[in-house]
Amino acid sequence: MGEQIRALIKEQNYFSADDDLKRIQLVQELLAARFPFENLDVLLKVETPITPRFIEEKMLQHGRGGLCYELNALQHLILRELGYNVFLSSATVSSGNGWAEDRTHVLNLLYREEKLYAIDSGFGSNLPLHPIELDGPFVTSPAGSFRLCTLKTEKGTIAFQSKNEQGWETRYAFYPEKVEWKDLNRIKKEIHNSARSLFNRELLMARLLPESTLSVNEDRLQIKGGKNGNQKLHFSTYDEMLESIKVNFPESIYQAAVQYVHTKREGMENA
Template identity: 70%
Template sequence: MRNEIDKLVKEKDYFSAEDDLRRIKMVQELLAERFPFENLDVLLKVEDPITPKFIVEKMLLKGRGGLCYELNALQHLLLKELGFDVYLATATVSTETGWATDRTHVMNLLWKEEKLYLIDSGFGSNLPLQPVELDGPPVHSPAGNFRLQTCETEKGSIVLQSENDKGWNTRYAFFPEKVGWEDLNRIKTEIHNSPKSSFNRELLIARMLPEATLSVNEERLQLKGIEGEDQRIMFTTDDEMLRCIKIRFSESIYQAAAHYVRMKKKGRENA
């Protein structure tokens, strides 16, 4: 694993940064560039347990992305290997219709000089791309402005918020409590099997670009620029979707998507 980490951090000239928070920011940027948010293992019913070995093989060696419990598990392994005393925690996501399933989002937390920082590489294309200090100043990324606030809710005492034209909107809430790898497998089981899960219904791949966010589902490609520009390309066939994925994502993600399309087609034929 160390060799793979060395290759990654050399790409970002990681050791040129003297400040720890700047180094963590570089790791987050690298993860956003290389490992998209994608739910293909859910759709392909890959039930392997989440372990360090599984994460290294799937992501570092095969070049796949994943959901929060995989992306932030990889982030956890990288930051631990680089000497940061981060720990895993879980949050409950806030949606337009209320709270999502309890504690099914994973992220990393870090205490540094008596300040708490959120470090999240697994929230789709809604990433701050840098550590967010509790009750500190807002941070900015291509996805917008974010802040971390002390706020008592039924789902936690801390909330991550993003800014929109109506003000600050809560994205998720959590208690700053450490969880183990077994919790990642609890979340994976929930995401794979629950009828409430939004990730076991159709394909979703999302990533951050330097000046925009990009997402693909089975209907369209969407690009959202930092200045509010919105570009949408609709798909009329699965082949159009696959061509889009092949152009914009890794070969391993394309192959997984093609496998999913074949499974879906076979299911329709057998129905």
């Protein structure tokens, strides 16, 4: 794995940065550019256990993206390879309807100079692109402004928040506790099979662009921000959706989407 990582981070001028937090930021920018958020393995019922080997094969070798337990697992492997003592943790996502499935979001945490930082490359297109210091300054990316604060909730003592027109909104909460790789498989099973999961119903894909965010579901393509402002393109057919994916995502993800549409059409014909 070492040579693959070295080749990737060399493109980001990683070794020219002399500050650890800046170097981690460069890794986050690399992950955002190369590995989109996508749930095709859930829809295609790929039940392979989450292991370092699986992550390397799926993402580094085959160029796929994934969900938080894959994207942040890859981030974990890269940062550990680079010498950072990060550890995996789990959080509970907050939504307009309350809390989602308990502890099904994965992120990385780092203690540095007695300060705690959250490092998250797996929260859809809502990516800070910076390590966020607990109770430190907020950070800004094309996705908006984000902060990490001490806040006691029923789901944890730390909250990851984003800023909107009404103020700061809690997006997820967690306790700063380490989880093992086996816990990623618990999360994967819940995401795949739970009736409360948001990711086992329809296609959801997202990526962060240099000045905007882009997302695709089975109804539309949406771009937020950038020079042209917010844009939305509605799909009339699956072919239109696939064409949009082909233009905006890597070839390997497009091919997985083609497979998904094929299985969905077969299901409709056999219904």
